[in-house]
Structure formats: structure tokens, C-alpha cells
Amino acid sequence: MDNGTIIRTQELTKVYPMGRSSIRALNNVNLTFDRGEFVALVGPSGSGKTTLLNIIGSLDTPTEGGAEVMGRRVETLSHRQAAELRSRHIGFIFQTFNLLPVYTAYENVEFPLLLLKMSAAERKKAVLDALEWVGLADRAKSRPGQLSGGQSQRVAIARAVVKRPGIVLADEPTANLDAENSHMILDTMESLNRNLGTTFIFATHDEKVIRHVRRKITLVDGAVARDEKMKTGGAS
Amino acid sequence: MKIFKLAVRNMLGAGTKTWLNALVLSFSFVAIIWAQSLFKGLDEEASRSLTDIEYGGGQYWVEGYDPLDPFSIQDSHRPVPPPLAELVEGGRAAAILVVQGTLYVDGRTQSILLKGIDPGQRVLTLPSSALAAADHEIPAVIGTRMARNAGLKKGATLTVRWRDVRGTFDARDFVVTEVFETTAASADAGTVWIPLEDLRRMAGAPEEATLVVVEKGYAPAPVVAGWAFKDTEFLLRDIREFIEMKTIGMSIFYVVLMSLAMLAIFNTQVLSIWRRRREIGTMIALGLTRARVIALFTLEGSMLSFLAVLVGAVYGVPLLAWFAVSGWSFPAEQTESFGLALGNTLYPIYSVGLVAGTALLVFLITTVVSFLPTRRIAKLKPTDAIKGKLS
Numbered sequence: 001m002d003n004g005t006i007i008r009t010q011e012l013t014k015v016y017p018m019g020r021s022s023i024r025a026l027n028n029v030n031l032t033f034d035r036g037e038f039v040a041l042v043g044p045s046g047s048g049k050t051t052l053l054n055i056i057g058s059l060d061t062p063t064e065g066g067a068e069v070m071g072r073r074v075e076t077l078s079h080r081q082a083a084e085l086r087s088r089h090i091g092f093i094f095q096t097f098n099l100l101p102v103y104t105a106y107e108n109v110e111f112p113l114l115l116l117k118m119s120a121a122e123r124k125k126a127v128l129d130a131l132e133w134v135g136l137a138d139r140a141k142s143r144p145g146q147l148s149g150g151q152s153q154r155v156a157i158a159r160a161v162v163k164r165p166g167i168v169l170a171d172e173p174t175a176n177l178d179a180e181n182s183h184m185i186l187d188t189m190e191s192l193n194r195n196l197g198t199t200f201i202f203a204t205h206d207e208k209v210i211r212h213v214r215r216k217i218t219l220v221d222g223a224v225a226r227d228e229k230m231k232t233g234g235a236s
Numbered sequence: 237m238k239i240f241k242l243a244v245r246n247m248l249g250a251g252t253k254t255w256l257n258a259l260v261l262s263f264s265f266v267a268i269i270w271a272q273s274l275f276k277g278l279d280e281e282a283s284r285s286l287t288d289i290e291y292g293g294g295q296y297w298v299e300g301y302d303p304l305d306p307f308s309i310q311d312s313h314r315p316v317p318p319p320l321a322e323l324v325e326g327g328r329a330a331a332i333l334v335v336q337g338t339l340y341v342d343g344r345t346q347s348i349l350l351k352g353i354d355p356g357q358r359v360l361t362l363p364s365s366a367l368a369a370a371d372h373e374i375p376a377v378i379g380t381r382m383a384r385n386a387g388l389k390k391g392a393t394l395t396v397r398w399r400d401v402r403g404t405f406d407a408r409d410f411v412v413t414e415v416f417e418t419t420a421a422s423a424d425a426g427t428v429w430i431p432l433e434d435l436r437r438m439a440g441a442p443e444e445a446t447l448v449v450v451e452k453g454y455a456p457a458p459v460v461a462g463w464a465f466k467d468t469e470f471l472l473r474d475i476r477e478f479i480e481m482k483t484i485g486m487s488i489f490y491v492v493l494m495s496l497a498m499l500a501i502f503n504t505q506v507l508s509i510w511r512r513r514r515e516i517g518t519m520i521a522l523g524l525t526r527a528r529v530i531a532l533f534t535l536e537g538s539m540l541s542f543l544a545v546l547v548g549a550v551y552g553v554p555l556l557a558w559f560a561v562s563g564w565s566f567p568a569e570q571t572e573s574f575g576l577a578l579g580n581t582l583y584p585i586y587s588v589g590l591v592a593g594t595a596l597l598v599f600l601i602t603t604v605v606s607f608l609p610t611r612r613i614a615k616l617k618p619t620d621a622i623k624g625k626l627s
Contacts, residue, residue: 050619059521059618080525087523094622098518102249114238115523159522 006166006199007033007056011065014051014222025051027222028065035166036197038190040210043219049203052219053169056201057090058082070166087115091160091198095172097152099144099159105131106140109158116163130158133195134188150181154188161192168192170202174209186212239528243535247543253504255547257540260500261598262548264493265541268594270556271490273584274564275483280585282475283468285419288361291471292330292449296320296463301334301446303422309336309349313401313444317460320448328454330357331445333435337398339428340407341386348382349427350398352435359451362423366414367431374434376410379424383415390415396428400440408438494598497544498605505537505609516613517621530610537606541599559584 012029015022026048033039041049054060055067058074059082067074070089077085086092091112099108109130113123131137134154144152153173160168170189174182190212193200202209210216210230218226247254287293301312316324316331323329333352338345353360355368367375376394383389390412397407410430418424436442450457457465509516519529563581 054619057521059622079527083520083523083525083528086521092518092521094518096514096624098514098521098622100515100518102246107245111242111519112522114242 004034005032006035007031007067007069007201009052009056009065009067012052012055012062012067013064014048014055014060015063025222026055026062029219029222029224031217031224031227033167033199033201035199036193037199037201037215038193038213039200039215039217040202040204040213041217041219042204042210043225045205047219048222049219050171051222053171053201053203056167057092057169058085087112088163089166091163091165091168093153093156093160093168093170093173095175097144097149097156097176099147099152099155101144104141104143105136105147105155105158108144108155109162112159112163126162127158130162131155133161133192134158148181149177150184153177153181153185157185157188157192161196161198164196165198167199167201170200170204172204172206173202174204174206179208182206182208239532239535243532243539246532247536247539250508254540254543257500257504258543258547261497261540261544261602262552264490264497265544265548265594265598266552266555267493268490268597269552269586269591270559270584271486272483272590272594273556273559273586274582275479275486276585276587276590277583278482279476279479281419281582282479283472286422286472286475287452287468289418289420290360290362290423290449291468292359293452293454294450294457294465294467295471296448296450296457296460296465298446299462299464303334306336309334309446310399312446313439313441314462315443316445316448317463319458319460320463323450323454324354324448327358329448329450330354330359331432331448333432333439333441333444334446335398335435335439337396337428339386340395340397341388346386347426348396350396350435350438351427351429352432353429354432359449362429363414363416364429367429374408374410374430375413377414377416377429378412379427380415380417381421381425382427383412385425388412388415394428398438400438402440406438494601498601501537501540501602502605502609505533505606508536509533509609509612513616513621514624516616517618517623520618521622526614526616530607530613533610533613534603534607538599538603540606541595541602544598544602545595556584556586560586 009029009031012026013024014026015024029048029052041052043049051060055062055074056069058069058077061075069085072081072085074082100111103111106127109127110123113126118126128137128140131140134157136151136154136158139147139151144155147155174185177185186209189200192198202213204210214230216226216228216230217224298312298314300308302308313333320329320331324331330353335350335352337348337350339348353362353364353367355364357364363377366377378388386394388394392412393409394412395407395409397405399405410428436444448463457467516529520526524532560583563583565581
């Protein structure tokens with residue numbers, strides 16, 4: 001893997017058995033992602049965007065081919081090794097925010113750090129910094145039920161970036177948000193991408209997201225149909 | 237890993253549900269301690285009462301004497317040997333002669349045991365001093381059960397027939413000078429206590445006795461030819477076995493109580509896993525292994541037992557303390573239906589071992605019950621769980 005390349009897929013194929021037949025969600029996907037990229041995976045429903053994110057995130061394994069993420073072959077990882085890869089190097093942002101409901105915003109953001117060996121003081125600083133980045137330092141004690149959709153997604157972003165991961169995988173991060181909140185979220189992520197050098201990969205249908213990214217990969221029927229550089233991306 | 241911290245957060249974050257489960261579990265915890273302490277109190281009460289009124293520090297039995305074998309009683313008498321006679325004269329032992337008899341009361345007959353005891357003895361708490369009354373022809377002391385069953389009371393006259401050592405039948409009237417209350421049924425039911433010397437004369441067995449009760453703390457018991465020493469362990473064995481049987485029977489009650497509490501916890505865990513599947517998927521995505529998620533859920537469940545101890549302590553300590561002081565009163569008819577002589581008031585006895593043992597039992601069972609449903613987590617696909625699907 002090159003110095004700048006942090007993800008590489010090779011002939012990546014994923015087949016889901018469906019009774020007697022099967023669905024080929026990914027078909028010989030060959031892609032590379034460099035450090036600091038801001039990328040959108042686009043395509044119709046069922047094109048394999050989420051499956052690709054899941055395999056890169058080591059939540060799923062390929063049926064054939066492979067994926068190398070931060071120098072580790074995803075298909076060879078044990079549950080424990082995959083969990084360690086996620087806890088150290090990968091942040092997730094979900095369409096439905098997926099905040100832990102009984103925790104405060106602070107505790108949600110702190111959660112990934114509890115899995116790492118960090119002192120309480122280091123954790124506190126990192127959590128407050130992350131909440132500051134997303135503009136929610138004043139809502140640290142709020143529970144998810146007390147936050148709006150936009151605020152919840154910003155807490156989820158803070159949770160994804162608090163450990164300074166190499167990669168953030170975002171599956172339809174703006175799908176449940178209005179236009180104003182979507183822009184705010186995208187600005188936040190763009191700013192984090194620029195300042196932290198974190199690679200952001202989005203699975204999205206949202207044109208607003210696509211307008212922000214610097215690279216757009218179009219998937220159709222599990223295969224890469226187009227891989228294009230975008231001129232309108234905000235980050236350098 | 238901060239699994240413990242996460243478990244505390246999740247448990248407390250669940251709010252009312254957690255406290256309700258802890259409350260239900262605490263009922264079992266407190267009820268088991270209460271019931272166990274009652275049996276412990278019962279054991280103590282029965283042992284103390286029997287040793288005070290009948291067993292003393294142990295008994296020398298004439299060889300061949302078996303209180304459970306009526307045929308052995310007629311011939312179970314022998315002159316008190318010098319070593320035991322010395323103890324009796326020194327006030328450190330009490331000789332008792334046992335003779336079978338028949339009581340005539342209200343036109344009916346009732347088999348009884350006549351037991352002769354020195355009115356001046358101080359070894360047993362039996363009110364034998366009431367046998368020293370000189371106004372009456374032969375004074376008799378009986379227990380409340382005997383009085384109730386035979387319809388007798390203090391001052392009543394009772395006619396008794398017996399057979400002396402030569403096989404000759406005779407009969408006499410006794411006057412009840414005292415009715416005493418005891419939890420020791422064997423000193424009460426079917427027993428009439430009269431002065432030892434009177435019974436010796438009646439039975440034609442001067443200087444003889446069936447058994448000799450030594451004072452508490454008498455040790456070591458020397459070997460006496462023709463007499464067998466029975467220590468309190470032996471004498472109390474039957475009652476302890478009986479209480480143990482009752483305790484085992486009572487364990488059904490514990491099983492029912494614990495089952496209810498465990499059902500609540502099991503149900504909560506199953507629901508919790510179903511309801512929190514998205515949370516489980518998220519935790520796995522954030523870097524928790526399945527094993528740690530299972531450990532987290534199990535820990536959350538098992539920590540309910542700690543909360544239950546705390547909740548139970550809030551109302552259980554004052555409640556159990558009140559019971560320890562006021563005891564549990566019940567009418568005599570009820571105590572006899574229990575199959576064991578009980579005092580009118582039973583005082584529970586608590587111990588650190590009892591509380592700690594019960595807490596440990598509740599903790600272990602809660603942990604197992606909390607763990608069982610979590611095995612489902614191992615089968616969850618994180619990609620489905622994140623979306624709230626069950627796989």
C-alpha cells in the first residue's frame with residue numbers, strides 16, 4: 001500500500017444468499033482511497049454502497065477478493081482484531097444517528113475513548129474538544145431525546161472523530177435532516193476533514209452531499225460505474 | 237476496559253425499569269433471609285428450651301432404655317450408681333424415674349408417662365418446686381399441652397393407674413399443683429411429673445432411676461457401668477433433623493420467590509436485547525467485541541442483585557430488626573399443626589453468614605439468568621443490528 005493510500009479493495013465481491021438464489025451486492029470492486037479524501041459513494045438503492053462501507057468498516061467480510069484497511073486485510077481479521085481496527089482507526093456516522101439513548105451527549109462522545117487506554121483527563125479534553133468542533137459544547141449534558149435531529153447527528157460526528165480516526169464512514173448522514181441541518185453537518189465534516197486530515201467516505205443519494213465532496217464514485221449493480229474527481233469540493 | 241462503568245451507566249440510565257426489577261428481586265432477598273432466620277430462631281429456641289427443661293448437659297440412660305420404645309420402659313430402672321448419686325446429691329444432676337401409666341379423666345383413658353423428679357433439683361428449669369407442696373396427697377405438675385388435651389387445670393384431681401416393678405397394678409389420685417408452659421413437647425404432652433420419692437414408692441423401686449440428667453457444661457462424662465451417656469448432640473439430633481426437613485421443604489418457597497424474580501430479570505434481558513439491538517450494533521461498530529457486549533449485558537443484569545441488596549436494605553433492615561425485637565406470634569393450635577413444639581412467639585436470628593450467603597446465592601442466580609439471553613447477541617449481525625434488525 002502506498003504511503004497515502006489507506007484503503008484498497010481488490011476484486012471485492014459480496015454475495016448474499018437469498019433462499020435458493022443469491023444477490024451479488026458487490027462485483028469485483030477495485031478502489032483505492034487516500035488519506036484526507038472526501039468521497040461520496042453514490043448510486044441507486046441496492047447498488048452496494050452500504051455493503052462497501054460495511055466491509056471497509058470491518059463489520060462485514062467479502063465473499064471473494066479482499067479489502068486492505070489501514071494496512072490490515074479485513075477478510076482475515078478475527079472478531080477481536082476487527083473490533084480493534086474499528087475502535088482505533090474507524091469512525092461511523094449513521095443515517096439514524098444511533099446515539100446510545102441513556103447516555104448524555106458527553107457520554108456518547110466519550111464511549112469510543114473508553115475502549116482505548118486513555119486517562120480520564122485525556123478523555124475529558126478530547127470529548128470537550130470534539131463537542132466544541134461540532135458546536136455543541138453547551139449541550140454536553142443533554143440526552144439524545146433532548147436534542148434535535150441536527151444536533152444528534154453532530155453529536156454522532158463528534159463521537160466518530162473524537163478518537164482522531166484515519167477513516168470516517170458515513171452512511172446517508174443527511175437523509176434524516178432538513179436542508180439547513182444538512183448544510184451545517186456537511187460544513188462541520190468538511191472542516192474536520194480539512195483540519196484533522198480524516199478521510200470521509202459517504203454513502204449517499206443526497207445531492208447536497210455530492211456537491212461538497214471532491215470525489216464521487218458511482219456504483220451500479222455492485223460495480224464501479226464511474227469514479228470522478230469533483231471540482232466543487234470545499235476541502236483542499 | 238470500562239465495562240463496569242458502562243454497565244452502571246446503562247443500568248441507572250434505564251431508570252424505573254431497573255428499580256422495579258431491583259425491588260422485585262429485593263423481595264426475594266429479604267423474604268429468604270426472613271424465612272431462614274425464622275428457622276434458625278426455631279432451631280435455637282427448640283434447642284435451648286429442650287436443654288433447659290429436659291436434656292440439661294446430657295443424660296445417663298439405664299442400659300436398654302429407649303424413650304421411643306414403650307416396651308423398654310417397664311424394665312428400664314436401676315439403682316443410681318455411686319458416681320451419679322454423688323452428682324445428684326451435689327446438685328449437679330437430677331435423677332428421673334419413668335413409669336408407664338394410664339390417666340382416667342372424664343370417663344376416658346389416656347396413656348401417659350409418669351416421671352418422678354426431685355422437687356429440689358436445680359438442674360432443669362422444670363417447675364419441680366411445685367411438687368414440694370405438702371398439703372396435697374401427691375402433687376403433680378403438667379404442661380399446657382397435657383392440660384389442654386386432658387381438660388385439666390391447676391387444682392384439678394386426676395386418677396392414674398400404673399403397674400409396679402412386680403407387675404401389680406395400682407391407682408391413685410394426684411392433684412395438679414402447677415401447669416407450666418414449654419416448647420419442649422416431650423416434657424409436656426402425655427407426661428405427668430410427680431415427686432421422685434413418691435413414684436419410687438409407687439413403683440416399688442427405691443433409690444432407682446431411669447435416667448440421670450447432668451447439669452449444663454458437665455464434661456467430660458465418665459463411663460458408668462450399666463448406664464449410657466447421651467450428650468446434647470445426640471439428644472437434639474431428632475429435632476434438628478426435623479427442622480432441617482422443614483427448612484428443605486421451605487426451599488420450595490424460595491424457589492418460587494426466586495423464580496418470579498428471575499423471570500422478571502430474564503424477561504427484562506430478552507426485551508432489552510430486542511429493544512437495544514440498534515444500540516448493540518452501534519457498540520460493535522464503535523469497537524466493542526461481541527464478547528464484551530455480552531459481558532456488558534450480563535454485568536448489567538447481575539448488578540441488579542447489588543441494587544436489590546441496597547433496596548432490600550432500605551426497607552429490610554428496619555423490618556427485620558423489628559421482627560427480631562417483637563418476634564412472630566402465633567396461637568398454640570397453629571404451632572402444633574406445624575409438627576413441632578414452638579414458643580408462642582418465635583424470634584428470628586440473623587447472622588452475617590446468612591445475609592452474605594443469601595446475597596451470594598441471589599447474585600449467582602441473577603448472573604446466570606442475565607447471561608442466558610445474551611447468547612443471542614453472539615448471533616447478531618452487526619450490520620443488521622445497526623439498522624435495528626434482528627438476524
